[in-house]
Structures are given as C-alpha cells and as structure tokens.
Amino acid sequence: MNRIVFVVLICWVSCVTSKNRLENAAALGWIIPTEPIYREVNDSFSLQCTLNMRSAEARWSNSSNLMFFQGDVPVPREQVKILNDSTIELVVEKADPHMNFAYTCKVNDTQGVGIRSVYIGHKPREVKDFKCRAPLWDKHMECTFTPDPNSMAATYELVFYFKPIIQNFTCKLETDDQTNLTKCIINVDTGYRNVNEKYYFILTASNHLGTLSQRFIINHFDVVIPHPPIGCVIEDVTSNSAVLKWSKWYKYDGFSRNFICEVKLLSIFDNNVWRTVNNEGLQLNHRVYTLPLRNLPYAATPYDVRIRMRTNSTETGSDLWSNHTSCLFDTLPRKPDMPPEVAIGAFENSNEHHLFIYWRELDDWQHNARSGFHYNITLIDQHGRIVEHLNTTGGMIDRHHLVDMNYTFVIKSANPEGMSEQASKVFVPARRHRLDKPSIDKLLSDSGKFTLSWKPPSRIYSPITSYTVFWCNTTSNSPNDCNGSINFTSVAADQTTFVLSDVGSTINFAVAANAGRVSSGMVWAACTATHKTDIGKLKTIWISEMDSSQIHLKWKTECVDVAHVGYMIYYCSISSPRTLGCKEPEMKINVTDKTLDHFLLENLHPYVTYKIEIAMYSDTHIGPRSVPLVNTTMEAAPSPPRNLVTERVTNNSISLHWEPPAHINGGKMFYWVFYNGQFLKHDVEEPSTNVTFTLDNLDAFTEYNITVTAETVKPSNSTEPVHARTLVGNPLVIGQPSTNSSNDSKLTIGWNSPSKPSGCVEFYELKVKANQIIVYQQRKTECQLREPICQNRDSSKYEFLVRAVNVDVTGPIKTAFEELSCSDRWTELNNMWPELKRFVAHAECGTSDAIAMQSNGYSWLSELPPNIRLHYGPWSEPLAHWCSMESKNxxxxxxxxxxxxxxxxxxxxxxxxxxxxxxxxxxxxxxxxxxxxxxxxxxxxxxxxxxxxxxxxxxxxxxxxxxxxxxxxxxxxxxxxxxxxxxxxxxxxxxxxxxxxxxxxxxxxxxxxxxxxxxxxxxxxxxxxxxxxxxxxxxxxxxxxxxxxxxxxxxxxxxxxxxxxxxxxxxxxxxxxxxxxxxxxxxxxxxxxxxxxxxxxxxxxxxxxxxxxxxxxxxxxxxxxxxxxxxxxxxxxxxxxxxxxxxxxxxxxxxxxxxxxxxxxxxxxxxxxxxxx
Structure with missing residues (x-):
C-alpha cells in the first residue's frame, strides 16, 4: 500500500515538473519584481520586462518591441529605457498616490508579457473624530470614527478597558454604508457597564508601510442621550400666555448629570419657522418640569409645542439631544390691538361724485379672532358732527356725492371681542385747500424692480414737506384696482423717484404731494407696470434747449416701455433736411441709465443742421430708432479771419488781404478792421470768399497796428496783428515863424516842427521875401540871418515863410530804405546825395554854397538824383517886418x-x-x-x-x-x-x-x-x-x-x-x-x-x-x-x-x-x- 502511494507521488511530481517546463518554454517573458510594489507618495520605483527569447512567439522580436502600458495607455517614453536585447526598464520618480497602478508589458503593443500592481500611499495617520454615544443610558454604547483616507488601505483594531485594568475588551468594527463611518457597538455581552463613568480605548491602524496606535478616554455619563420628555401638558391658557409641563424618565433619578431642556413653538403665522422659548422661569420639581409661556404674539391661534433634552456636559453635537415630545394648544381671542395704518393723502377724489379712502389692511394674525373681523369707519365733517358709521372688511371705502368740505375719517379695527382702543384718521381737505397734484411721467420695470418718477405740482401754494407713494398688486389693467391691501411709504420732499424691488409681477402705483397735514390726494399712474421683454420704438422726443454748441434732448417713454435697459443716441450733421443724409460719419452715445429722460449733446458746431435719433435697447438687442429729429444749432462767433497780410502800402493808404474764417458759424457775416484805436466796418456779400480791403485817408509815415475780426451774432477773436508803416508824404503846414533879435541886430528866425511831419523832415526851407526872394535849406528849426536887415535901404518890408521837406528814394533800395530809422535815413541820404552836406545849413540861414548858387539864379534842388524824391509841405503864414526910414519923406x-x-x-x-x-x-x-x-x-x-x-x-x-x-x-x-x-x-x-x-x-x-x-x-x-x-x-x-x-x-x-x-x-x-x-x-x-x-x-x-x-x-x-x-x-x-x-x-x-x-x-x-x- 505504501509502495503504491509512493509511486503515485513520484509520477505526480514528474508530471508537474514537466508541465512547468513546458509552460516556461511557451511564455513570452516576465516582469521583475514578481510581487506587487508598495511605495509611499513621492517615492521612486522601477519595473523590468524581459522577453523570453526561447519562446517561439518571440523569435523574431527583441527589446525594442517591448513597452509598458498603464491600462491601454503607453507610459511616457522618457520613463522607459532599454537594458539589453531582451529587457527594458520602467523608472518612475516621485510617484503620485494611487490605490492600484496596474502596469502591463507588451510585445509589439499587442501581446502581453506580464502585469504588475503598484500601490502608492502613506503610512496610517491619526483618526480625528473618534466619539461614543450611550443612548438612553440603558443597554449599550456606540463608538464611531472616520478611517483616514489612504490609497493604501489600513486595517483597524479597537480595544477598551476600565481602571483598574482587569480585562481588555475587543470591539468588533464594521462599516456603516450610509455614513461611511466605522463603528463599534458595545453591549453588555461585549463589556458595556452603565455604572462605569470612564472608558479607555486603544485604536490600532496597520498597512504595508507601517502601524499606528491611538488612545482615547470617553466620559460615559457625558455622552448619554436622554430619553424623550414624558407627558407634555398645557395649562392656564389665555390670549397671549400658557403654562407648559413635562417629566423626565424615572430611571434618571440616580443619574449624576443634570439635563438641558429646549422648548420651541410654531404657529400658523410663523411660516414654518420654529421659535425657541426662553427658559427663564423653568422649574424642576422631583421629576416634573414647569415652564410659563408668556407674550405669545398671536391670539386665537393654534400653537405646536416641541420639547427635547440633553445631558448638561461640555460634549458638543446635535446627536446628544433626545427626540422631541410635542403637544398642541390654542390661545384665546381678544379685541384687535391696533387700528389699520394710514398715510397722509390716502384719498382719491377722481371726480366730484366719488371719494375713495385707502388704508393698509391688518394681517390675519392681527385680527385676534378666527372670524368676524372688520373695520369700523366714522365719518366726521368739519363741524365735528358725525355724518355716518360704516363697516367693511376691505382696505378701501367709496363715498358718493359728499358736500365739498373738510372731512375726517376715523378708522378702527373690530372683531366679536370688540374694537381697537386706538383709531387712525384720514383727513380729506376741501378742494380749495388741496395742493395741486403731482404728475407721474415715468414708470419703468426691470426684472422685478420698478421705478416710479413724477414731477412736483405745477403750482405750489405751500411748501411741499413730503410725498406719499402707494402701490398694490392687481389682476386687472385698471390703474386704481388693488388685489389685496394697499401699501405706502413716505418720500422726502426733494425726491421725485421711488424704486420698489421684490414685489409681484403686476403693480399699480400712485403718489400724493403733502404740505403738513394737507395733501393733494392720490394720483394713479396711467397704466399698470408689468414685466416686459420686447423693445418698441421711442415715440416722444423733443429738444428742450439749444445754443450754438449744445442740444438738450428730452424724451418720454410710454408705460409699456419697461423692458429696455438703456438708450442709444445717434446724430450727425446733414446736407439737407429732405434727404437726411449724413455729411460726416454718424456719432452715437450710449446712455446706460434707463431712468434718464434727457441728455445733453455737446461740442456741436454752430449753425449746423443735425439729425438725431434715439433707440432703446435691452440686454439682448437694440430696438428700432425713433423718428428723426432735425434742427439747426444757433449762430455763434466765427473763428478768426485767416492769413491777414498787407498787399500795397502808400503814404495815405494800406491795402489788406485776408481769407475768411475756417468756421463762419452763422448766416450773414461782416468784418471789423481795427487800426491804431480806430475801426471800420466792412460788409461782404459772400462770407466764404477772400477779402481785399483798403484803409484810406491815413497819415503818412505812420506805423499802423492792424487787426481784423469777423462778426455774425458775436465778434470773433482778432487776427494776429499786422504792422505796416505808410510811406513818406507831404508834411503839414508849419505855424507862423517867430523872431528873436540878437545884440548885433541879426535876426534869429525860429519855427516849430509840423504837427504831422509825414516823414523824417530831412530839412526845412526858409523863404525870405524882400526885393528878391531867397530860399534857405535848414536842418534845424531855427537859424540866424547872416547879415542885419533894414540897413541897406534896399527894402522896407521883409516876409519870412517856412515849410518842411521830406526826402524819399525810389528804385531797388526803396524797401530797405523804408525800414531805416530817421537818423539812419539821413546818414544814407548823405551818402547817396553829397549835395546835402554842402547846401543844407544848420546854425546860420543857408550855406555859403547855397547863397552863392542862388545869387547866380540857380538852385541846387533843380536837378535831383534820379532815385531821390522830395515831398514839400505848404508854406507857413508869413512873418512881416517893416523897416523905418532915417530921413522923413x-x-x-x-x-x-x-x-x-x-x-x-x-x-x-x-x-x-x-x-x-x-x-x-x-x-x-x-x-x-x-x-x-x-x-x-x-x-x-x-x-x-x-x-x-x-x-x-x-x-x-x-x-x-x-x-x-x-x-x-x-x-x-x-x-x-x-x-x-x-x-x-x-x-x-x-x-x-x-x-x-x-x-x-x-x-x-x-x-x-x-x-x-x-x-x-x-x-x-x-x-x-x-x-x-x-x-x-x-x-x-x-x-x-x-x-x-x-x-x-x-x-x-x-x-x-x-x-x-x-x-x-x-x-x-x-x-x-x-x-x-x-x-x-x-x-x-x-x-x-x-x-x-x-x-x-x-x-x-x-x-x-x-x-x-x-x-x-x-x-x-x-x-x-x-x-x-x-x-x-x-x-x-x-x-x-x-x-x-x-x-x-x-x-x-x-x-x-x-x-x-x-x-x-x-x-x-x-x-x-x-x-x-
């Protein structure tokens, strides 16, 4: 028997060995290491892939045919290197965390040689949320924690013990799939003892990279979750108070911690928001808690009461509260606490037959009764007499055919329990005492935000102290129809815009102007404001003001124009109002404020016709343009004339030439020519043509400072001044000469310079008339006769006349000569005309050469140089002298x-x-x-x-x-x-x-x-x-x-x-x-x-x-x-x-x-x- 067994064993081993050899011979290759790899984050690792060269399938391949793949994606080529003909190596530096990297080695990207797992993570770390709870302090305690997130999973083991240490208890850990928490339930069988106050825990975490142990001490009594309160009872209920009673569990009679109680109330008017009741007044009698509920806000209202408890400890967490215990009760009814709220001007007198009075309706919780609530209105006239009593359940009444006088409406709230102690009053003045009504000019809507704008009354007899804005939801298109209560607010007197947000989609608005207690009454907006998304054409646009460079645009939107967010203004200058074609590129301005109703176009050209269009736009598109508005800016002062020059200058005139202004800025234009404090007006037929103008009757040899301005409705700035000097002319007459006798009886003849010399006056001529006429040329304004007179008995009468002489030149040097000063001109003339030195005297009358020449009947001035020209002034009045005879005749x-x-x-x-x-x-x-x-x-x-x-x-x-x-x-x-x-x-x-x-x-x-x-x-x-x-x-x-x-x-x-x-x-x-x-x-x-x-x-x-x-x-x-x-x-x-x-x-x-x-x-x-x- 044993032999048979031995033979069978040998045969089996041989078969297995032969099988392995066959398998190895048939494999393509292998990966080293043969086991999975575990590494920490940022560590390095390597993999080697070897091709089995003895394999039949790899016979025609080598290492160049090998490659690593991560899934179906080849790794980066730089991470792979060839070691020999059959082996490649993958090296990864600083690996990223991953639960499982599966690397596959393939031949020719198709056949797999091998696969290896690589885990990248970290060693176990501490747990942060370890806690325990003992529900009901009765049978068990539950401990939980959250495992540390780790790509390399760890295993946990939890044990606890008591002191003195007798035994360590192991707590079985399991995962809660709903919360992903790891929990341990300690019951009596696993070591729970409700009488022990402290538990000692050891938590051990292990993975391939290491092990970590943590110790926790939990106070058992602090983490007990109480039993819900027992027996919630309401006693002594009134309209605004009650007494709440409940009991704790009998097993807590021997518990060594007190409890914290929390009571919350909820009514039908709290919108499902629980209200925590103040614990002031909470009493504990044995096991029974008593808490009075005071100042309950709602009368005749059902209340829901919730009670819970927790251990009075330092431990935190909502999971320490017990479950709720609930009970219900109703407060008793009472008469209303307040009248309805009213505002100044809360009346509308649309015509002589109807008078509407409005007030803000009370909320249901203010009725203080479940049924039978209404408003009691008493109408009192100006004499204090009660006209009538009225009851209504709404927030408005309508009276008909009242006599025009002052009325006071007294309004109270009422229910079956009675009427409110206080009353609200609406004063309606007689028509003659009312203010003029404001006018609503804009009502805009955009994504739930409404904007109301109005204008103050046109006539104000008393200063406006405030405005009242009214609004209400509506379900119809009627401007004064309200679905529900009306609302209102007061607006300052200097404010004419009101913005309302977070309200219904269809709103009616009204406004009233107030002066003290007197008001205009309500004015409803012409239409109902709705949320609208389409963009229409702006229908009303006009020009309110205009000058030469500005146009003040105004426009008015319709009530339905609410979906736009801004305006686009287009304008350009045009050639003709008929064609409306732009002469220049069209300009546009984006007005992003949709509340604006005006805009000022600036930097326009004067006296230019502009075409203006406005389009509204929304967030998505631009609406159609308005009908074009065409107008011409006012006239203004032109720009200065251009290129003022002198063309021709004579001794009594200056010819000017200039170009018209670049911008005429008007229809009819003329010019002003200013020269030396004088001015002349020059009219032109065609303002755009060049101008030639001559200043006549000027003084000779005078420097003129000339400027020109153009004028339409205002004068332009002056041109740059042009300086020109008139040419030399004839001097004016000289005053009568005078004489002065010297000791030797030689007369000295003197004279003054001419008032207008018209030149430099190069010399004077002195004419002496006796038996013969002699003319002397003198440089100065006096001279002394060379010989005494009245001694030769040749003449009994002498006359002396004087005139001034200017010298001018002609020819090529004329221009340069005109630029010289008088002293330089005299020097130049002496060089050009040497006779001046010989014949023009300075001190005595005449030079010797001039006297000798005249004695021969010849004048040196009879033959002038060809380029010399003389300008003679008129002779002065003669100065006469008579000589007396020594012998009597x-x-x-x-x-x-x-x-x-x-x-x-x-x-x-x-x-x-x-x-x-x-x-x-x-x-x-x-x-x-x-x-x-x-x-x-x-x-x-x-x-x-x-x-x-x-x-x-x-x-x-x-x-x-x-x-x-x-x-x-x-x-x-x-x-x-x-x-x-x-x-x-x-x-x-x-x-x-x-x-x-x-x-x-x-x-x-x-x-x-x-x-x-x-x-x-x-x-x-x-x-x-x-x-x-x-x-x-x-x-x-x-x-x-x-x-x-x-x-x-x-x-x-x-x-x-x-x-x-x-x-x-x-x-x-x-x-x-x-x-x-x-x-x-x-x-x-x-x-x-x-x-x-x-x-x-x-x-x-x-x-x-x-x-x-x-x-x-x-x-x-x-x-x-x-x-x-x-x-x-x-x-x-x-x-x-x-x-x-x-x-x-x-x-x-x-x-x-x-x-x-x-x-x-x-x-x-x-x-x-x-x-x-």
Whole structure:
C-alpha cells in the first residue's frame, strides 16, 4: 500500500515538473519584481520586462518591441529605457498616490508579457473624530470614527478597558454604508457597564508601510442621550400666555448629570419657522418640569409645542439631544390691538361724485379672532358732527356725492371681542385747500424692480414737506384696482423717484404731494407696470434747449416701455433736411441709465443742421430708432479771419488781404478792421470768399497796428496783428515863424516842427521875401540871418515863410530804405546825395554854397538824383517886418494925412445919413396909451448902434460902421483879441502878423509883464508920435488899404457874424481914455459864448418903443509895453484923424441932448432926433 502511494507521488511530481517546463518554454517573458510594489507618495520605483527569447512567439522580436502600458495607455517614453536585447526598464520618480497602478508589458503593443500592481500611499495617520454615544443610558454604547483616507488601505483594531485594568475588551468594527463611518457597538455581552463613568480605548491602524496606535478616554455619563420628555401638558391658557409641563424618565433619578431642556413653538403665522422659548422661569420639581409661556404674539391661534433634552456636559453635537415630545394648544381671542395704518393723502377724489379712502389692511394674525373681523369707519365733517358709521372688511371705502368740505375719517379695527382702543384718521381737505397734484411721467420695470418718477405740482401754494407713494398688486389693467391691501411709504420732499424691488409681477402705483397735514390726494399712474421683454420704438422726443454748441434732448417713454435697459443716441450733421443724409460719419452715445429722460449733446458746431435719433435697447438687442429729429444749432462767433497780410502800402493808404474764417458759424457775416484805436466796418456779400480791403485817408509815415475780426451774432477773436508803416508824404503846414533879435541886430528866425511831419523832415526851407526872394535849406528849426536887415535901404518890408521837406528814394533800395530809422535815413541820404552836406545849413540861414548858387539864379534842388524824391509841405503864414526910414519923406506924410482926412469926412457923412433915418421911425401907440408905447422890453436882436450911439431899426442896420479890422480878427478868441501881436524893431522897423489862419498861443502874444496890460497912453497917441518921427512906407499903407477893402467885402456875412464884427468895430472906434459912447445893453441868446467875446455891445432891435439906457464903453485897445500890438490896431491907426474929428462932433451934440431910455413917446423920440441934427 505504501509502495503504491509512493509511486503515485513520484509520477505526480514528474508530471508537474514537466508541465512547468513546458509552460516556461511557451511564455513570452516576465516582469521583475514578481510581487506587487508598495511605495509611499513621492517615492521612486522601477519595473523590468524581459522577453523570453526561447519562446517561439518571440523569435523574431527583441527589446525594442517591448513597452509598458498603464491600462491601454503607453507610459511616457522618457520613463522607459532599454537594458539589453531582451529587457527594458520602467523608472518612475516621485510617484503620485494611487490605490492600484496596474502596469502591463507588451510585445509589439499587442501581446502581453506580464502585469504588475503598484500601490502608492502613506503610512496610517491619526483618526480625528473618534466619539461614543450611550443612548438612553440603558443597554449599550456606540463608538464611531472616520478611517483616514489612504490609497493604501489600513486595517483597524479597537480595544477598551476600565481602571483598574482587569480585562481588555475587543470591539468588533464594521462599516456603516450610509455614513461611511466605522463603528463599534458595545453591549453588555461585549463589556458595556452603565455604572462605569470612564472608558479607555486603544485604536490600532496597520498597512504595508507601517502601524499606528491611538488612545482615547470617553466620559460615559457625558455622552448619554436622554430619553424623550414624558407627558407634555398645557395649562392656564389665555390670549397671549400658557403654562407648559413635562417629566423626565424615572430611571434618571440616580443619574449624576443634570439635563438641558429646549422648548420651541410654531404657529400658523410663523411660516414654518420654529421659535425657541426662553427658559427663564423653568422649574424642576422631583421629576416634573414647569415652564410659563408668556407674550405669545398671536391670539386665537393654534400653537405646536416641541420639547427635547440633553445631558448638561461640555460634549458638543446635535446627536446628544433626545427626540422631541410635542403637544398642541390654542390661545384665546381678544379685541384687535391696533387700528389699520394710514398715510397722509390716502384719498382719491377722481371726480366730484366719488371719494375713495385707502388704508393698509391688518394681517390675519392681527385680527385676534378666527372670524368676524372688520373695520369700523366714522365719518366726521368739519363741524365735528358725525355724518355716518360704516363697516367693511376691505382696505378701501367709496363715498358718493359728499358736500365739498373738510372731512375726517376715523378708522378702527373690530372683531366679536370688540374694537381697537386706538383709531387712525384720514383727513380729506376741501378742494380749495388741496395742493395741486403731482404728475407721474415715468414708470419703468426691470426684472422685478420698478421705478416710479413724477414731477412736483405745477403750482405750489405751500411748501411741499413730503410725498406719499402707494402701490398694490392687481389682476386687472385698471390703474386704481388693488388685489389685496394697499401699501405706502413716505418720500422726502426733494425726491421725485421711488424704486420698489421684490414685489409681484403686476403693480399699480400712485403718489400724493403733502404740505403738513394737507395733501393733494392720490394720483394713479396711467397704466399698470408689468414685466416686459420686447423693445418698441421711442415715440416722444423733443429738444428742450439749444445754443450754438449744445442740444438738450428730452424724451418720454410710454408705460409699456419697461423692458429696455438703456438708450442709444445717434446724430450727425446733414446736407439737407429732405434727404437726411449724413455729411460726416454718424456719432452715437450710449446712455446706460434707463431712468434718464434727457441728455445733453455737446461740442456741436454752430449753425449746423443735425439729425438725431434715439433707440432703446435691452440686454439682448437694440430696438428700432425713433423718428428723426432735425434742427439747426444757433449762430455763434466765427473763428478768426485767416492769413491777414498787407498787399500795397502808400503814404495815405494800406491795402489788406485776408481769407475768411475756417468756421463762419452763422448766416450773414461782416468784418471789423481795427487800426491804431480806430475801426471800420466792412460788409461782404459772400462770407466764404477772400477779402481785399483798403484803409484810406491815413497819415503818412505812420506805423499802423492792424487787426481784423469777423462778426455774425458775436465778434470773433482778432487776427494776429499786422504792422505796416505808410510811406513818406507831404508834411503839414508849419505855424507862423517867430523872431528873436540878437545884440548885433541879426535876426534869429525860429519855427516849430509840423504837427504831422509825414516823414523824417530831412530839412526845412526858409523863404525870405524882400526885393528878391531867397530860399534857405535848414536842418534845424531855427537859424540866424547872416547879415542885419533894414540897413541897406534896399527894402522896407521883409516876409519870412517856412515849410518842411521830406526826402524819399525810389528804385531797388526803396524797401530797405523804408525800414531805416530817421537818423539812419539821413546818414544814407548823405551818402547817396553829397549835395546835402554842402547846401543844407544848420546854425546860420543857408550855406555859403547855397547863397552863392542862388545869387547866380540857380538852385541846387533843380536837378535831383534820379532815385531821390522830395515831398514839400505848404508854406507857413508869413512873418512881416517893416523897416523905418532915417530921413522923413515929406511928400509921403502929406499924402498920408490927406488920405486920413478924406476917410474921416467919408465916414462922418455915411454916419449922418444913417442917423437921419431915425427921424423916419414910426411908433405905433396902442389904444388907451398916451405917453407909453410897447408892452415889453426889446428882444435883444435887430438893432444897430451907429457911431454916435443912435439906434437903427433892423431894416436900417449898418453892418459895418467902422471898417478897420479884418475878417480874420472876428475868428480870434477873446484872449487873442485882447493880447498883442509880436513886434520887434530893428533900426526903427516893425514886424506885423499878416496871417489870418495860424492861431498862436497866449504865451506868443503876451509879454513877461502880463497879458493885455492897460496903458495910460492911448495907442493913437503913440502911433501919432511914431508917424511924426518915422512916417509910413508905401508898402505899409498898401497893406492897410487892402485889409480895409477885404473887410468891406465881408459885410455880406451871416447875421450873427455881422453883429460880432459890428461890436468889434465899435469897440475899436472908442480907443482912448476920453471918448465914451452910449452903448445899448446886449442880451445874447448864445449863453456863455457871449461872455467870451470882446466887451463891445451887440446891436439891439427896437420893436416896442423901449429904449435901453446907454452904457459907457470903457474898453481900451491894449498896447503892451514891449512893443507888441494887434494888426487890427495897426490898421485902425491909419484912420485915426477922421475918427477923432467924428468923435468931437458927436461930443458936441451929446452936450445939447442927453440920452433917452425906457418907454418913450413918439414926441420924445422926435425931439431927441431934432437935437441930434
């Protein structure tokens, strides 16, 4: 038997060995190591795959055909290297955690050589949530923990013991599939002892990488979960309180821990939110707990009570609470606690027939009763009388046909238990006391957010103190229909927008304006606000304000325009309102605030027509554009004219050229040209064309600063200034020259520069007129004659005239020459024209070369250089000088005396003829008057005073009684008439002013001793003496006669001028200290101008028989002590003899007849005339 067994065994071993050899010979290869690999995270590992070269299947393969795969994905090529012809190696650095990496080695990516598992994880780590719970403190305790997450799973073992250690108890661990916790249940059989307070646990975790043991101490009593409370009972229930009682389990009588109790309440009005009751007042009596429930908020309401307990320990966790114990009870009803809430302005008086009153309805929990709740309204008029009582269950009442007066609605809440103690009041003022209503202009909606905007009342009699905004849900499209209670809030007086969020999808809005307790009442929005998603066209758009660069746009959305989130504004300038085509690229502006209803387009061009369109857009798309709005901006000031230049310059004009402004900014435009404080306006027909303009009548050789502005409705800024100087021109006339005698009797002639030189005045020409004319060229404004005059007896009269001369050049150098200063011009002229140095004198009058050349009848200025041009000014008024003769000319004296006598007789005869006409004056006496005629004093005009003081009527006026002055003297000022003309003597000669045009200053006429001095010796005495000594030359007499003839010719002047001449002549007739003529007083209509004239009287016209009293004229013709005299005095001197004769005759007649004055009769006037005969 044993032999048989042995043989069988040997055969089996041989079979197995042979089988293994066959299998090995048939395998493709193998993987080393042959066992699974366990590594920690970030460790390295390697695998080698060897190909069995003896295998038939691997006969035609080598290591290059081998590859490792992880699943079906080849590993990265860089992790694999070839060791030899049959072996490859996989090396992984810093391995990632994984529960099982299965690596497969394949030949030609298809045939498997072998597979190996690799586990990457970490050593066991500590458990964080080990805990135990002892439900009911009765039969067992349950401990749980969460295994440490590890890709390399660990195995756990839990043991516990008590102290003193008698025995270690092993707790079987199992996994809870619902919580993924590992738990251990300790019962009586496995070691649970409810009397032991502390349990000592050892938890051991192990895996291929290591082992970890943890120790825990659990206080058994702290983790006991109590039994639910027993016997929930409600006692002593009222409308707002009750008493709650319950008990603990009897087995806890010997438990060494107290319990914490939690009581929660829930009513039907708490929205399923449990409210925890305060444990204040909780009492424990043996096993029974008592807790009073106070301040219950809801009357007549069912309450659900829940109670639970837990051990009073430091252990945390909601799993320590016991299960709940519940009970129910109802509070008792009571009358309402409050009236409904109202707001100022909570009324609507839509017409004269209906008055709606609104209030906020109380919530159901405020009814304090399960049924029978209502509102009690009492209507009281302005006299305090109760109009009616009303009951309603809603939040609004409607009254009809009430008399217009102040009303007060008193509102209370009521139920079967009674009415509320307090009442709310809505005051409705009479219509005449109400404010004007605000106007709602916008109601927008966007994703549950509503925006209401309004405008204040148009007329405000009392300051607005607040606004009240009302809203309510609605199920209809009626603007004042509410489904449920109305709501309201107060808004500040300066706020006109209200935003409401998180409300229903369909809302009605209203607003009221308030001033104290007075209100306008409610104004409902025109439509109901709804959530809408489509975008329509903006229908209402207009321009509220506009100027030259801005357009203020405004628009108004409809009630249905609520889905948009912003606006897109498009605008451009257009060529024609008909085509609406843009001239420039279209501009657009994104307005992201949908609440805006206006926008200001800025930086526009003035006087340009713009097309404007607005489109609303939503989050998804842009709506259609509005109808185009076309308007033109206002005019504005143009931009400055461009490229102002001078084109041509002369000595009295400057031609300008400029381009129009780049932006005209208006329709009609003109220009202003400014030059040296003056300006000219220039109109243009076509504003867009270039302009050429010439400034005329300019001063020669003057620097002009020129700017140009353009103007439409306002002027533009000025152009850059252009500077130009006019060319050299003719100087103006020079004032009359003056003289100054030196010790050697050589005259020094001086003059002033011209007021407008019109150039640099390179030299002056002094003309000396005697028997021959000599012209000197002088550089300065004075010169001294080379020889004394009046000594050679060649001429008895000399005249001196002066003029200024400017020098200009022509030809190529003209432009450069114009840029030079005056001193540089003179230097350049001397280089170009050497004769200037020879012939232009500086100190003495004339150079020797110039005098010698003129003596030969040749002028050096007759032949000028070709590029030299002279500009001559006019000659001045002459300064005259007379020379007296040393030997008397008897014949000339007799001739002069004869002429004087003849002139005297002629003047006397002429005067007599004029006086004779007085006898023909007819005085018309009104009826009832005998000796008095006339009703008023003379008017002061129309009468003429004759040489004897006789009064002539207007028809017999003598324009010039005495003709001794010249017409030029009538234009002299008072100071010039009273002052002396310059006079000098040389060898007994005199110089007289022959000018009638050049005024001179007072200083030129007055001596150092004063102006117009009074001399006790009359001019005629001095002149007579001078005639006796020297006599008059023929030239002098000629000049006087010519002056007399000139004056006679001027008698046809105007009336006022004739009066002035007459007064002047008359005054000169009475020169001296003895002869005094009666002069009529003059009343001048010229105001103060009469005071500035000479003191001689103006003639007076007698029209009413009134004769003014004579006035003695004491005016003397002044003669200065330094020899200066007026030219008029000199002329009168020639007529001294006949005037003296006439004066003596007049004095003789005046001795026989005294002058008459006042109102005279015809007889008195005739007698006075007879005496004058």
């Amino acid at each position: 008897t014949l000339a004296l007799f001739i002069l005396v004869g002429i004087a006598i003849a002139s005297g007789i002629a003047m006397f005869s002429y005067s007599y003829v004029k006086v004779k006409h007085v006898l023909q004056v007819k005085v018309i006496i009104p009826d009832g008057l005998n000796d008095i005629t006339g009703s008023g004093k003379p008017s002061g005009f129309g009468a003429v005073i004759g040489p004897a003081g006789i009064i002539f009527t207007e028809h017999h006026r003598v324009d010039h009684i005495i003709t001794g002055g010249s017409t030029k003297e009538a234009s002299y000022s008072k100071e010039q008439n009273q002052c002396l003309l310059p006079s000098s003597s040389s060898s007994g000669g005199s110089i007289a002013d022959l000018s009638s045009h050049e005024p001179r200053s007072s200083a030129d006429y007055c001596s150092n001793s004063g102006c117009c001095e009074d001399d006790s010796t009359s001019f005629y005495d001095q002149e007579a003496e001078r005639q006796d000594l020297h006599g008059y030359s023929d030239d002098t007499t000629e000049s006087i006669e010519n002056s007399h003839e000139t004056h006679q010719g001027s008698s046809t002047s105007s009336r006022s001028a004739a009066n002035d001449d007459l007064g002047s002549s008359f005054g000169r007739t009475n020169l001296g200290t003895v002869n005094h003529l009666p002069i009529m007083p003059v009343t001048s209509m010229e105001g103060k101008s009469s005071q500035n004239r000479s003191s001689s009287a103006m003639p007076i016209t007698v029209t009413s028989g009134y004769v003014p009293a004579p006035v003695v004229n004491t005016v003397k013709q002044p003669i200065s002590s330094n020899g200066y005299l007026q030219i008029g005095a000199l002329n009168n001197g020639g007529m001294m003899a006949p005037l003296d004769t006439m004066q003596k005759s007049y004095n003789a007649k005046m001795a026989a007849a005294a002058p008459i004055s006042g109102y005279v009769t015809h007889k008195q006037l005739s007698d006075y005339g007879q005496h004058l005969k």
